[in-house]
Amino acid sequence: MTRLLAIDTTGDFCSLALKDGDTVFQCHQSLPRQHARQILPLLDQLIAESGWARTSLDAVVYGRGPGSFTGIRIAAGIAQGIALGADCGVIPVSTLQTLAMEASHADPDVRQLWVALDARMRELYVARYQVEQGLPVLQGEELLITPYQLPSPPDTESMAFTRLAGNGWQTDYGFSDTWSACLALQPSTLTLPRAIWGAELALALLQRDPTVSVAPEHALPVYLRDKVTWDNKPKVGE
Structure with a gap:
């Protein structure tokens, strides 16, 4: 089994999930502009509910962006800190x-x-x-x-x-x-990412390529907005 903690704070939701096989504990709350204050208490509650030790984690998954600049930095920072304490890797996933x-x-x-x-x-x-x-x-x-x-x-x-x-x-x-x-x-029904699906994605990526789990110091955000381009031609799907 692979025991994961997944974090996503790239939008208005503070989304957390613990997953080990079919066992899942999760929290997904709308907390716009409150992530920095609320994420650690929510994480403590979730870990207490699971009864797992932080040191038992095999990897920490985090939404690396794109999304809210502040939210991405929070997710990356929390993932890095927990992974360092648990002596495990981090898995960045695209929102x-x-x-x-x-x-x-x-x-x-x-x-x-x-x-x-x-x-x-x-x-x-x-x-x-x-x-x-x-x-x-x-x-x-x-x-x-x-x-x-x-x-x-x-x-x-x-x-x-x-x-x-x-x-x-x-x-x-x-x-x-x-x-x-x-x-x-065909309107869109899904709006913002959930951490549990970040965990599912990380597992699928890990099965294909174990190197997606990297050292905690490589927990970096992806912003996209710093990619400045003057080319107005459509590029998606080219």
Whole structure:
């Protein structure tokens, strides 16, 4: 068995999960702008509920972004501190891929996923995934773009096997007519990542590549907004 603690504070939710095989303890609370004050007490409660020692952890999973700058730093810092104390590794997981993981398991027929998170400033964090043996695999790269920089949505036939996830699709930032029509037919139901799905994603990644678990000092955030580009051409799925 692999005993994991997963942390996600990249959005308004403070999301924590402990997982060891089929045994799961989790906490998922909406606490906008309260993560720094609430995460440690919530973590202490969760560990007390489980009865596990922190030193029994095999790895600490954290949402490395993209998302709230402050939230990403909190998750990375907490993960690093706990991993150092437990003498275990950390596994960074993408918040976009975490949402894709949940969406792919919610519908076994899905083959492709588009994930969009609200990045504020009328922009979105966007990524496209192809489901391969139960794992959403990134196609292209994670991007910070406006809705009008999105490439064309899948055609009607492909859309039957495509799902949308993330609160970015629910913004009023202005989508093209083709995307608006697509969203009307298939609205996103998942909004923000949950730590338990970060744990599930980490396990799937770990099975494929044990090197995804790294030393605590490598618990780094991924912001995307510091990738400045002047190229306005759509890039998702190219």
